[in-house]
Structure formats: structure tokens, C-alpha cells
Amino acid sequence: MANSNENKDLTNREIKRWQGYFSQWTEEPPQVGLTPKQAIWQKNKATLWYYPTPNKRFHTPIYIIYSFVNKPTLLDLGPNMSLIESFGKEGYDVYLIDFGIPGYEDKDMKLDDYISSYVQPGAKRALHHSNADGLTIIGFCLGGTLATIYTAIADEPIKNLILLATPIDFSTIPFLENWAQAIKDGTFDVAEMIDVVGLVPASAMGVGMRIITSPLYYSPQAALLQKSYDDTHVDRWRRLNMWSEEHIPLPGATLKQLIYEIGMENKLIKNKLVINNKRVSLKNIKANLYALSTTYDRLVPPEQLKPIMSKVSSRDKKFLEVDGGHANLALRGEIPDYFAEWLNPRS
Numbered sequence: 278m279a280n281s282n283e284n285k286d287l288t289n290r291e292i293k294r295w296q297g298y299f300s301q302w303t304e305e306p307p308q309v310g311l312t313p314k315q316a317i318w319q320k321n322k323a324t325l326w327y328y329p330t331p332n333k334r335f336h337t338p339i340y341i342i343y344s345f346v347n348k349p350t351l352l353d354l355g356p357n358m359s360l361i362e363s364f365g366k367e368g369y370d371v372y373l374i375d376f377g378i379p380g381y382e383d384k385d386m387k388l389d390d391y392i393s394s395y396v397q398p399g400a401k402r403a404l405h406h407s408n409a410d411g412l413t414i415i416g417f418c419l420g421g422t423l424a425t426i427y428t429a430i431a432d433e434p435i436k437n438l439i440l441l442a443t444p445i446d447f448s449t450i451p452f453l454e455n456w457a458q459a460i461k462d463g464t465f466d467v468a469e470m471i472d473v474v475g476l477v478p479a480s481a482m483g484v485g486m487r488i489i490t491s492p493l494y495y496s497p498q499a500a501l502l503q504k505s506y507d508d509t510h511v512d513r514w515r516r517l518n519m520w521s522e523e524h525i526p527l528p529g530a531t532l533k534q535l536i537y538e539i540g541m542e543n544k545l546i547k548n549k550l551v552i553n554n555k556r557v558s559l560k561n562i563k564a565n566l567y568a569l570s571t572t573y574d575r576l577v578p579p580e581q582l583k584p585i586m587s588k589v590s591s592r593d594k595k596f597l598e599v600d601g602g603h604a605n606l607a608l609r610g611e612i613p614d615y616f617a618e619w620l621n622p623r624s
Contacts, residue, residue: 290506291506293505293506294502294505294506296505297505297506297511298502298505298511300505300511301515301518306515307516307519308355309350309353309354309355309516309519309520310350310353311353311355312328312353312359312361312362312365313328313329314326314328314373315327315329317372317402317406318398318399318402320398321377321394321395322376322377322378322380323375323376323377323394323395323399324374324375324377325372325373325374325375325399325402325403326372326374326375327370327371327372327403327406328361328364328365328370328372328373329365329370330364330365330366330367330368330369330370330371331366332365332368333368333369333370334367334368334369335367335368335369335621335624336624337409337411337412337436337437337623337624338369338371338403338407338409338412338413339364339369339370339371339412339413339414339415340372340373340374340399340400340403340412340414340415341361341372341373341374341416341417341420342374342396342414342415342417342420342421342423342424343373343374343375343376343416343417343418343420344417344418344420345376345391345419345420345423345525345527345531346419346525346527347521347523347524347525348378348523348525349373350519350520350523351417351517351520352373352417354516354517354520355516356610358513358516358610359610361373362610363610363611363612366611367611367612367617367621369413369624370407372399372402372403372406372407374395374399376395378525378526379525379526379527379528380476380526381476383476383528384475384476384528384529384530385528385529385530386528386530386531387528387530387531388423388531388534388539389552389553391423392423392427392430392552392553393553396423396424396427397427397431400412400414400427400431400433400435401433404433404434411434411435411436412434412435412436412437413436413437413438413439413620413624414427414428414438414564415439415441416439416440416441416443417441417442417443418441418442418443418444418576418577419443419444419535420443421440421441421442421443421444421445421582422443422445422539422545424440425438425440425443425445425545425559425562425585426545426552426557428562428564429557429558429561430552430553430555430557430561435564436564436565436623436624437564437565437567437620437624438564438565438566438567438591439566439567439569439620440566440567440568440569440582440585441569442569442571442574442576442582443568443577443581443582444577444581444582445546445581445582445584446543446545446546446580446581446582446583446584447539447540447541447543447581448543448546448580448584449580467533467536468533468536468537471529471532471533472529474529475529476526476527476528476529477526477527477528477532478526479524479525479526480524538550544557545557545559546559546584546585546588548560548588559589560588561590562589562590562591563589563590563591563592564591565591565593565594565623566585566586566589566591566593566594566595567594567595567597567619567620568582568583568585568586568594568595569596569597569598569599570582570599571598571599571600571601572598572599572600572601573600573601574601579598582596583596593623595619597615599613599615
């Protein structure tokens with residue numbers, strides 16, 4: 278009798294497993310971006326979102342700069358899976374600059390334009406709206422690269438700079454050494470290809486991410502199937518997978534700048550980058566600095582971020598490497614203790 282019940286449980290579990298697995302195609306996509314917000318400034322495709330905390334404890338608001346190759350939905354995937362929600366619970370007002378989805382008419386937009394047209398005006402609006410005397414800037418991935426550039430040339434008061442999984446030093450380019458060498462020696466003229474396309478389509482950005490993360494590209498499906506009998510696991514997987522496939526187009530001028538000036542010539546870490554006629558010297562960064570990397574990040578390994586520690590003038594600075602992958606820092610329902618212990622006293 279016991280064996281019969283065990284076999285029945287196993288059968289039901291397998292049925293449940295396959296129902297959960299196929300739900301990614303048979304059910305409506307989960308709703309994301311549920312944390313209450315207000316649009317307080319807009320320009321072109323960009324929007325500055327304001328997320329008021331229900332329990333304000335800190336005077337210094339958070340200004341988030343996210344990457345421009347994905348939608349920022351990773352930061353607000355759903356209840357108990359939202360970095361923005363967790364900051365609100367902790368007592369922080371949050372502002373997020375959402376760059377939107379560029380069109381072909383934006384193909385000539387450069388990093389200079391992201392800074393002068395969106396990042397800096399967004400910071401000014403956040404300061405005015407919050408009536409605060411300084412900002413905590415949090416940059417995620419390439420958004421952290423923008424945050425670093427902006428902080429180095431900003432006139433606005435920046436109290437804290439937090440960099441999450443941010444590429445700064447391109448002395449080594451993991452998993453793309455052959456491509457990088459081909460670009461350097463001229464056997465692969467990527468600039469000409471980008472000029473022909475103008476606006477790099479979202480599909481091409483997706484292929485690029487697959488090349489970098491290969492051979493792990495199919496592992497998400499395996500991860501789902503392994504625990505697809507668990508409704509909570511399936512829901513979290515679907516939300517994260519939806520974000521991972523939401524690549525957006527990238528202006529060709531920006532991509533060329535990233536490849537050649539930031540990547541090949543490594544100008545940012547060498548203090549040779551010029552943005553809007555200003556030299557970006559990391560020595561100008563005096564804000565409290567907190568840099569976090571994850572051990573298993575295949576996109577931005579720790580060695581691409583850690584060198585910034587010796588380049589800035591910040592007296593209060595800390596580098597921390599924690600377990601996890603590229604997106605793990607954004608997938609918590611609450612702020613990790615190591616994060617809160619650093620930020621709260623400085624806010």
C-alpha cells in the first residue's frame with residue numbers, strides 16, 4: 278500500500294512538473310513593475326520614475342542608473358523579487374532613470390548624450406523633487422559605467438556611489454579575447470558593420486549575450502525543468518527569463534564608443550576618456566564608494582570592477598565580492614545585511 282501511494286505521489290509530481298514547465302507557453306506572462314511609481318520627468322524616450330517609500334527613514338534618496346541594453350524590469354520583477362521594493366521597505370525614496378527604447382532616429386546618440394541629456398538632468402530633477410542635499414547613486418552593469426563617468430564630472434552633490442556588477446577596467450575581456458584581438462589588428466571591422474546598421478537591433482543584442490554566456494545559454498530551461506513542480510520556483514523563473522529576453526536596440530554610435538574607447542583603448546580606467554569636452558578622471562570621485570561583484574558573474578567578472586578602488590579619491594570605500602551570478606544582486610525581497618549595514622549609516 279505504501280509503495281502504491283509513493284508511486285502515485287511520484288506520478289502526480291511528474292504531471293505537476295510538466296504542467297509547470299509548459300506554463301511558460303500556455304499561461305499569460307507574469308506582471309512586472311508593480312511597485313507604485315510616478316513619472317516626474319520625461320525627455321525623448323526617457324522617463325524619470327519616482328518610487329515613494331511608504332515609511333521614510335532616510336533623507337538621502339537613491340538614484341538608480343540601469344544598463345541601456347535591457348529594460349530595467351530586473352529591478353522590479355514582482356513582490357518579494359524587487360530591489361526597488363526592498364529599498365522602499367527599508368525607508369528610501371527611489372528614483373530610476375529609464376532610458377526607454379531608442380529608435381533609428383537615435384542612432385547617432387553617444388555616451389555623451391546619455392550623460393548630458395538624461396543622467397545629469399535626471400539627477401537634478403531628483404534632487405529638486407526630494408529637496409535633498411545629496412544623492413546615493415546606484416549603477417547596475419553598464420548603468421554603473423555611466424554612473425562612474427557621471428560622478429567623475431558631476432557638478433551635483435553625490436554622497437554615495439554604489440556600483441553593482443559594473444565593468445570599469447577592460448584590461449581583460451573574458452570569453453571574447455579572439456574577437457577583441459581581431460578588432461585590434463583590423464581583421465574584423467566592426468565599426469563599418471555598425472555604421473551600415475545604424476541602430477543595432479534588439480535581436481543582435483540578444484545574440485551577443487548568448488555568445489558571451491555560451492555554453493550556459495540553454496541552462497535556464499534545465500533549471501526550470503528541475504523544479505517546475507514548485508509554483509514559486511516557476512513564477513520566479515518566468516519573471517527572470519522574461520527580463521533576460523527583453524533586449525532593446527542600441528545606438529550604433531554608443532556601441533562603437535563602448536567597443537573602442539571603453540573596451541579596446543580602456544580609456545575609463547586610464548583617465549583618458551573625454552565626455553562632453555570634459556576629461557573623465559576617476560580621481561575626481563570623492564563620494565563614499567561601495568563596489569560589489571558576484572563570484573560567478575560571467576558577464577562582468579570581479580576583475581573588471583575591483584581596479585577602480587585604487588583610482589578614486591574616496592576616503593570611505595569598500596569592495597565586496599559575494600556569491601551568485603550577474604543578476605543575483607537585484608533579485609531579493611529585502612536589502613541584504615551587508616548592503617544595509619553600509620548604506621544606512623551613510624544616508
